[in-house]
Amino acid sequence: MGEPDLSVSIGSLRLKNPVICASGEPTMTAGGMRAAIDAGAGAVIAKSTNESEAAARQLEVADYVLLDERWQPTAWDESAGPGASLLCRSGLVQVSLDEWLDTLVAVDRYARSAECLLAASLIVADLDATASMARKIEQAGLRWLEINISAPHGDEAAAGAITLERDAARVGEITRRVREAVSIPLSIKLTGQTDNVLALVGAARAAGADAVILTGRFLGFVPDLETRRPVLGTFGAMGGGWALPLTLRWIAKARQRFGAELPLIGTNGARSGEDVARFMLAGARAVQLCSVVMSEGYAALSRCERELREYLRRQGLASAERLIGEAADAALTYADAQRSGSGGRRWEAVTGQRPSRRRTRTRYSDEL
Numbered sequence: 001m002g003e004p005d006l007s008v009s010i011g012s013l014r015l016k017n018p019v020i021c022a023s024g025e026p027t028m029t030a031g032g033m034r035a036a037i038d039a040g041a042g043a044v045i046a047k048s049t050n051e052s053e054a055a056a057r058q059l060e061v062a063d064y065v066l067l068d069e070r071w072q073p074t075a076w077d078e079s080a081g082p083g084a085s086l087l088c089r090s091g092l093v094q095v096s097l098d099e100w101l102d103t104l105v106a107v108d109r110y111a112r113s114a115e116c117l118l119a120a121s122l123i124v125a126d127l128d129a130t131a132s133m134a135r136k137i138e139q140a141g142l143r144w145l146e147i148n149i150s151a152p153h154g155d156e157a158a159a160g161a162i163t164l165e166r167d168a169a170r171v172g173e174i175t176r177r178v179r180e181a182v183s184i185p186l187s188i189k190l191t192g193q194t195d196n197v198l199a200l201v202g203a204a205r206a207a208g209a210d211a212v213i214l215t216g217r218f219l220g221f222v223p224d225l226e227t228r229r230p231v232l233g234t235f236g237a238m239g240g241g242w243a244l245p246l247t248l249r250w251i252a253k254a255r256q257r258f259g260a261e262l263p264l265i266g267t268n269g270a271r272s273g274e275d276v277a278r279f280m281l282a283g284a285r286a287v288q289l290c291s292v293v294m295s296e297g298y299a300a301l302s303r304c305e306r307e308l309r310e311y312l313r314r315q316g317l318a319s320a321e322r323l324i325g326e327a328a329d330a331a332l333t334y335a336d337a338q339r340s341g342s343g344g345r346r347w348e349a350v351t352g353q354r355p356s357r358r359r360t361r362t363r364y365s366d367e368l
């Protein structure tokens with residue numbers, strides 16, 4: 001078998017591979033975005049911006065800590081490993097939109113020469129301003145616009161600075177306004193901090209989103225045992241490898257509900273090429289990675305691409321697209337699992353432990 005084909009399509013966009021450098025501190029400067037392109041990313045999402053002074057000012061009080069599996073601070077390098085969690089509060093780009101557009105246009109030229117796609121990203125504060133910035137982005141010649149309405153800090157930031165949208169009607173309204181403003185591909189990044197993720201996906205799609213990104217990170221809180229104060233002084237956005245199955249649940253559910261026609265992009269929890277494959281098996285067409293780029297550097301993107309390629313070779317698969325949704329489409333309902341007799345082992349059989357005397361009086365299934 002020849003080399004596996006890593007290219008994937010997302011609506012009308014074609015990516016040379018599904019490893020995307022996510023919007024965040026790694027894509028906050030021209031140098032950072034170029035480094036992601038040089039590392040071979042299939043696409044790069046520029047750091048988000050908006051018109052809000054308060055959102056930009058928030059970057060001045062940004063802070064970041066990488067925590068190990070025991071919630072202790074750990075080094076910002078590959079020694080942190082896939083078990084590390086990133087706790088932070090971040091802000092938005094601090095330059096004017098015109099200046100930022102000049103940067104994006106120059107980086108986009110560089111991206112084109114490397115067959116990489118660059119997306120501009122906006123976080124909503126005022127919707128009229130978002131629509132007008134979206135128009136400027138299209139007029140500047142950029143090829144892809146992402147709207148992030150999933151910022152975990154939305155609940156904590158200054159009022160009106162950053163929108164964290166949990167209301168389906170409002171998701172529809174935001175998407176429709178931007179859709180009317182531009183005709184370039186439009187992706188909408190949604191929060192997982194709600195139980196109506198699928199309603200948000202449906203609203204974004206019905207209002208004209210070309211792709212949906214699932215899901216933004218969670219807001220967390222970690223007390224420091226020595227000082228007995230919160231780590232970083234307050235609440236913070238939190239992500240880690242532990243988020244992967246929680247995110248994949250929504251990706252797989254969205255795949256089941258909306259089918260293969262809805263392009264899904266994954267984010268939140270991928271740390272390796274194998275994780276990219278897991279996202280794709282759940283239904284994502286591509287995956288945005290941020291934390292691992294912050295801890296390991298841009299080389300993490302090349303590593304993930306290489307690991308995905310090796311995985312496909314081991315599986316004897318000719319293309320990455322072949323993975324998309326396979327596991328989600330094969331997922332049984334609990335009722336089907338019962339009927340087909342798959343699984344269904346008692347706890348004692350799983351662990352090999354004999355039940356305690358107290359336990360023998362009750363059947364575990366009766367306790368559920």
Ligand SMILES: Cc1cc2nc3c(=O)[nH]c(=O)nc-3n(C[C@H](O)[C@H](O)[C@H](O)COP(=O)(O)O)c2cc1C
Pocket residue numbers: 022023024025047048049086088090091092121148189215216217239240267268269270288289290291292
């Ligand atoms: C420090 C930091 C800043 C971020 N800034 C943005 C942003 O400006 N816009 C955005 O859409 N997502 C932003 N994100 C979210 C990332 O794009 C990504 O979706 C998230 O970190 C989950 O992926 P991960 O598990 O690979 O980190 C940021 C994440 C981090 C850690």
